[in-house]
Amino acid sequence: MPPVTIRIQTEPFDLVAETRALRAGRLDVGAIASFIGLCRDHHPGACDPGHVQAMELEHYPGMTERAIGDMVQAAQSRWPLLGVTVIHRVGRLLPGDDIVLVLVASSHRVAAFSACEFLMDYLKTQAPFWKKESTPDGAQWVDARESDDAALRRWGVESDNAT
Amino acid sequence: MRVQVRYFASVREIVGLAQETHDLPDTVQTVGQARDWLRAQGGRYALALSADKPLRVACNQVMCDADTALQPGCEVAFFPPVTGG
Numbered sequence: 001m002p003p004v005t006i007r008i009q010t011e012p013f014d015l016v017a018e019t020r021a022l023r024a025g026r027l028d029v030g031a032i033a034s035f036i037g038l039c040r041d042h043h044p045g046a047c048d049p050g051h052v053q054a055m056e057l058e059h060y061p062g063m064t065e066r067a068i069g070d071m072v073q074a075a076q077s078r079w080p081l082l083g084v085t086v087i088h089r090v091g092r093l094l095p096g097d098d099i100v101l102v103l104v105a106s107s108h109r110v111a112a113f114s115a116c117e118f119l120m121d122y123l124k125t126q127a128p129f130w131k132k133e134s135t136p137d138g139a140q141w142v143d144a145r146e147s148d149d150a151a152l153r154r155w156g157v158e159s160d161n162a163t
Numbered sequence: 164m165r166v167q168v169r170y171f172a173s174v175r176e177i178v179g180l181a182q183e184t185h186d187l188p189d190t191v192q193t194v195g196q197a198r199d200w201l202r203a204q205g206g207r208y209a210l211a212l213s214a215d216k217p218l219r220v221a222c223n224q225v226m227c228d229a230d231t232a233l234q235p236g237c238e239v240a241f242f243p244p245v246t247g248g
Contacts, residue, residue: 063224129247130172144244
């Protein structure tokens with residue numbers, strides 16, 4: 001079985017260190033695709049009522065790791081993968097902070113790119129995380145988006161998270 | 164039967180609890196019936212588990228649907244649509 005690393009943590013992650021760990025001692029890896037999701041302020045004007053000052057990320061310990069493990073297995077059954085790393089942060093994050101890292105190693109780029117995108121589409125709609133944004137108007141839970149369900153359906157996986 | 168019930172995110176805030184134990188009557192056999200039974204307790208449960216808002220459910224930490232059968236001692240979780248990533 002190729003190495004799979006899944007971590008839920010409050011602290012930041014290091015892309016270079018994680019990439020080095022994923023490929024350590026391997027001569028069969030020809031491609032590593034990476035994705036980083038960031039905490040962003042979609043209303044960056046400081047006086048804008050929607051201005052994001054911070055974000056609180058909650059999850060369902062135990063289920064989260066299991067759900068991500070299941071989605072990595074689903075990716076492995078579709079593409080010849082040589083290793084996967086998924087790290088998701090929880091707790092309080094600020095705009096500009098990293099939220100999620102997905103690394104996928106394979107022999108060739110197509111499998112690495114595709115599986116990386118598949119994993120993110122899966123994670124957005126099937127892993128039990130919730131974001132709450134703090135704005136000058138108060139804190140509010142982020143709404144799920146139907147476009148994220150549509151993204152997962154492209155892969156032939158049924159998804160109706162937002163509805 | 165006795166089940167563990169967990170709430171997350173906005174549902175947790177409205178119910179005012181993260182976790183509790185319930186002794187369900189024999190008429191409650193599925194996850195959907197558990198939601199209906201809790202909602203019938205009224206007050207914050209009625210608000211948090213209202214039928215007109217999208218809600219997801221998990222049984223023993225796996226996403227499931229309303230028809231999923233409950234087992235004694237199982238862990239049922241109610242939460243809003245997920246928004247990670």
